[in-house]
Amino acid sequence: MSQIACVSGRSxxxxxxxxxxxxAALAAVASSVSPRLLTGGVxxxxxxxxxxxxxxxxxxxxxxxxxxxxxDPGVRIVAMGDLFADQIDSSASLLARTAxxxxxxxxxxxxLGLNAYRDVLAAGVxxxxxxxxxQMRPLHVTAAIEAGKHLFCEKPVAIDVAGVHEVALxxxxxxxxxLSIVSGFCFRHDEPTVETMRRIHDGAMGRVIGxxxxxxxxxPWRKATQRGWSQEEWQQRNWxxxxxxxxxxxxxxxxxxxxxxxxxxxxxxxxxxxxxxxxALGGGRRGTGVRYEFADGGWLNASCQRxxxxxxxxxxxxxxxxxxxxxxxxxxxxxxxxxxxxxxLGSSRKNHAGMYQAGMDTLLRAVRSGTLADESTRxxxxxxxxxxxxxxxxxxxxxxxxxxxxYADALAPARPLSRLA
Numbered sequence: 001m002s003q004i005a006c007v008s009g010r011s012x013x014x015x016x017x018x019x020x021x022x023x024a025a026l027a028a029v030a031s032s033v034s035p036r037l038l039t040g041g042v043x044x045x046x047x048x049x050x051x052x053x054x055x056x057x058x059x060x061x062x063x064x065x066x067x068x069x070x071x072d073p074g075v076r077i078v079a080m081g082d083l084f085a086d087q088i089d090s091s092a093s094l095l096a097r098t099a100x101x102x103x104x105x106x107x108x109x110x111x112l113g114l115n116a117y118r119d120v121l122a123a124g125v126x127x128x129x130x131x132x133x134x135q136m137r138p139l140h141v142t143a144a145i146e147a148g149k150h151l152f153c154e155k156p157v158a159i160d161v162a163g164v165h166e167v168a169l170x171x172x173x174x175x176x177x178x179l180s181i182v183s184g185f186c187f188r189h190d191e192p193t194v195e196t197m198r199r200i201h202d203g204a205m206g207r208v209i210g211x212x213x214x215x216x217x218x219x220p221w222r223k224a225t226q227r228g229w230s231q232e233e234w235q236q237r238n239w240x241x242x243x244x245x246x247x248x249x250x251x252x253x254x255x256x257x258x259x260x261x262x263x264x265x266x267x268x269x270x271x272x273x274x275x276x277x278x279x280a281l282g283g284g285r286r287g288t289g290v291r292y293e294f295a296d297g298g299w300l301n302a303s304c305q306r307x308x309x310x311x312x313x314x315x316x317x318x319x320x321x322x323x324x325x326x327x328x329x330x331x332x333x334x335x336x337x338x339x340x341x342x343x344x345l346g347s348s349r350k351n352h353a354g355m356y357q358a359g360m361d362t363l364l365r366a367v368r369s370g371t372l373a374d375e376s377t378r379x380x381x382x383x384x385x386x387x388x389x390x391x392x393x394x395x396x397x398x399x400x401x402x403x404x405x406x407y408a409d410a411l412a413p414a415r416p417l418s419r420l421a
Contacts (some may be wrong), residue, residue, distance in 0.1 A: 034145075043265055045124070049123055053128045055140055057081070057091035065077050065099070071361045071364035077099060077105055078124070080111065082132075124379050130153050133245055134158065134247050134251075138158050153362055155383065156252060158387075159246065177353065185256065187355060190355035193330065197264060200325060211265075213316045214314065216311075217313075255382055260316060267319040267381065270385065272400045272401065288393075290303070290392050322336075
């Protein structure tokens with residue numbers, strides 16, 4: 001896959017031969033396990049410092065770097081890479097002011113352009129923060145794992161099925177090499193949400209039978225065009241508004257809600273997705289919502305709309321045989337009503353760190369101790385479920401789980417990800 005194709009959209013050439021070649025290459029990488037990766041306390045610097053590189057220096061990458069610095073005093077931010085020099089400059093300025101002595105990234109380790117990710121990986125880092133636009137994620141995940149790096153991987157992990165397969169294959173190698181992976185599905189580290197899910201899974205409302213996750217929110221941020229920018233550069237800088245870079249709003253934005261909804265069901269994948277305004281077996285019309293159906297007869301209605309307007313409306317509800325739960329308010333109704341309350345001495349203090357910080361804390365603890373933090377399977381699963389819904393919306397047709405993994409327009413490789421089911 002050429003790097004020009006990666007910037008302008010994923011290549012349309014994902015063949016069985018390509019997949020087998022990637023499998024063989026990654027298997028060879030897995031067979032050469034470095035002893036340094038199996039123990040904590042010895043890092044690229046040769047001492048207790050943990051060297052961190054940032055690939056994608058926008059707001060999320062800068063925030064993730066600050067969270068890494070806050071997670072461990074031994075962290076040093078030593079390398080940065082981005083397509084655009086002004087983003088690197090802005091990020092470096094903020095990190096220098098805020099991270100202080102933990103920012104050790106001189107101009108010669110600030111890399112620009114399509115190959116910047118390679119330069120960051122070659123800069124002697126232990127951890128990389130992958131926060132570029134989602135269409136770059138499979139390339140960056142695979143390269144980072146081949147280079148033996150622990151990583152933070154922002155969500156979604158890809159914009160199409162082929163990309164998810166590529167990430168899942170690389171992550172299998174990461175597990176063998178004891179490389180930790182923490183994902184951007186940060187609500188998995190949000191204490192109120194974790195406690196709410198624990199109660200759902202413990203049967204506080206009985207068996208889960210259905211759910212709703214709907215979002216009607218404003219348009220994403222947009223940067224005004226500047227003198228000297230080409231149309232392509234303007235689109236790349238505003239990647240969140242273009243499906244070829246972001247995967248579309250249903251995947252890029254709504255995958256958080258999809259992740260919470262299937263988490264409530266015990267991380268069980270749906271068997272089918274049907275556009276909600278089309279006939280049961282699929283119609284010719286483009287849908288506005290999706291109905292996911294599960295093997296046990298359960299269901300999930302999901303929709304995501306982004307439009308200009310002053311209001312934001314989000315609904316995430318779990319329906320069970322003996323009550324319901326508002327996942328956003330952490331509140332249960334039914335025969336055993338419950339509302340999350342943080343206690344003054346313990347959980348409230350932890351909550352102040354925030355779910356973003358809690359996720360980064362998990363990654364740094366694992367790297368520091370030499371243990372494994374692995375969120376790869378669920379980050380791939382949730383991305384696939386979101387892509388399945390987007391495919392149903394785009395085609396106006398019913399999409400089955402196995403079909404979703406071999407959908408021609410999604411460029412899926414031949415091998416199904418059965419272990420994610």
